[in-house]
Amino acid sequence: MNIVELLKLRGLDTSKKIKLVRHQDQRHDLYELMTTGQLETYQACQSKPILDCEYMISFIGLPYSKARLYGVYKVLSRSRVAEVSLPSSYTLSEDPDNWFYRLEKEKGYKDLEERIVIDWGQSTRAWHQWFTEKEVVEILPTGYARPFPGYLDFVLNFDELSRIFNHPEANREWQSALSNVAGIYLILQPSTGAQYIGSACGIDGIYGRWKNYSTSGHGGNKLLKNICENSENMHREFRFSILRTLPKSLTQKEVIEYENFYKNKLGSRAYGLNEN
Incomplete structure (x- = not known):
C-alpha cells in the first residue's frame, strides 16, 4: 500500500492541493521538539512560502530515506512571523520576516500518527513535494519512541x-x-x-x-x-x-x-x- 491509498481510505480528499513535508534538520533535535509540543510551531514557520496548498502531510525524517508520519494538517492562512505571537514555550528563534502558516490538525488519523513509515525515495533533499504515491514500508507499534542511534548519540x-x-x-x-x-x-x-x-x-x-x-x-x-x-x-x-x-x-x-x-x-x- 502507498500513502495516497492509505489516507484516501481514511477520508482524505486527494483531489485537493496537498504537500508532503519531511522534516530533517541537523540544527535541532526533532524528537525533542515533537515530544515537548514544539514541532507544530516549528513546521508552521517557513523561510519561503512552500505551504501554499490546501493540506500538508507532515513526516519526521528517518535514516535511509525513510519518513515517519507526524500528522495531517489543513492549511488555513499565511502571514508573517512578526504578525503572530509564538507560544512562550517555543524555544527556537524565528526570523520575523519569515512566513507563518496557521495549520489545523485533521481528525481521523490519530492511530496512524508516529506509526506509519514511508520510503521518501532517493530525492531526500527535496524535503517538500506534492502528494505522490510513496510506499508504506512499516507500521510501528503503539508507544514506539524512536530508533536507537548508538550509546553516545542521543539525549x-x-x-x-x-x-x-x-x-x-x-x-x-x-x-x-x-x-x-x-x-x-x-x-x-x-x-x-x-x-x-x-x-x-x-x-x-x-x-x-x-x-x-x-x-x-x-x-x-x-x-x-x-x-x-x-x-x-x-x-x-x-x-x-x-x-x-x-x-x-x-x-x-x-x-x-x-x-x-x-x-x-x-x-x-x-x-x-x-x-x-
Missing part, C-alpha cells in the same frame, strides 16, 4: 524515557541495548545547566537504573528529588544521556571509580547536583 527527555519503559515491547531495541551495558550517565536540567552524574551496574545495566527515573524523574536522588518537589512538572525538564559505557563484568567498586572520575572532570559536586 532523551523525560517523556521519551517514560515511553520506552511504559511500552517495552514497542521499544525492545532500547531495552536490549541499555540492558547490555553498565555505564556512567548524565541527567541535565537545561534551564539551569545543573548536572547530575550517576552510574549503573548489575544484571540489568543502565536499563535497570533508568527504570527508576521513568516515573518520578529523580530516581530517589536527594537533590533531584528536591527539584521535583518544588514544582509538580519539573522532572519533565530533565534530559538523560550516557557519558560512557562499561562492561557489566566490572564490580560496583570499579564502576563507582569511573563515576567519581566524571564527577571530578565535570565539577558536578561543586556546581551540579551531586552531593558526594
Whole structure:
C-alpha cells in the first residue's frame, strides 16, 4: 500500500492541493521538539512560502530515506512571523520576516500518527513535494519512541524515557541495548545547566537504573528529588544521556571509580547536583 491509498481510505480528499513535508534538520533535535509540543510551531514557520496548498502531510525524517508520519494538517492562512505571537514555550528563534502558516490538525488519523513509515525515495533533499504515491514500508507499534542511534548519540527527555519503559515491547531495541551495558550517565536540567552524574551496574545495566527515573524523574536522588518537589512538572525538564559505557563484568567498586572520575572532570559536586 502507498500513502495516497492509505489516507484516501481514511477520508482524505486527494483531489485537493496537498504537500508532503519531511522534516530533517541537523540544527535541532526533532524528537525533542515533537515530544515537548514544539514541532507544530516549528513546521508552521517557513523561510519561503512552500505551504501554499490546501493540506500538508507532515513526516519526521528517518535514516535511509525513510519518513515517519507526524500528522495531517489543513492549511488555513499565511502571514508573517512578526504578525503572530509564538507560544512562550517555543524555544527556537524565528526570523520575523519569515512566513507563518496557521495549520489545523485533521481528525481521523490519530492511530496512524508516529506509526506509519514511508520510503521518501532517493530525492531526500527535496524535503517538500506534492502528494505522490510513496510506499508504506512499516507500521510501528503503539508507544514506539524512536530508533536507537548508538550509546553516545542521543539525549532523551523525560517523556521519551517514560515511553520506552511504559511500552517495552514497542521499544525492545532500547531495552536490549541499555540492558547490555553498565555505564556512567548524565541527567541535565537545561534551564539551569545543573548536572547530575550517576552510574549503573548489575544484571540489568543502565536499563535497570533508568527504570527508576521513568516515573518520578529523580530516581530517589536527594537533590533531584528536591527539584521535583518544588514544582509538580519539573522532572519533565530533565534530559538523560550516557557519558560512557562499561562492561557489566566490572564490580560496583570499579564502576563507582569511573563515576567519581566524571564527577571530578565535570565539577558536578561543586556546581551540579551531586552531593558526594
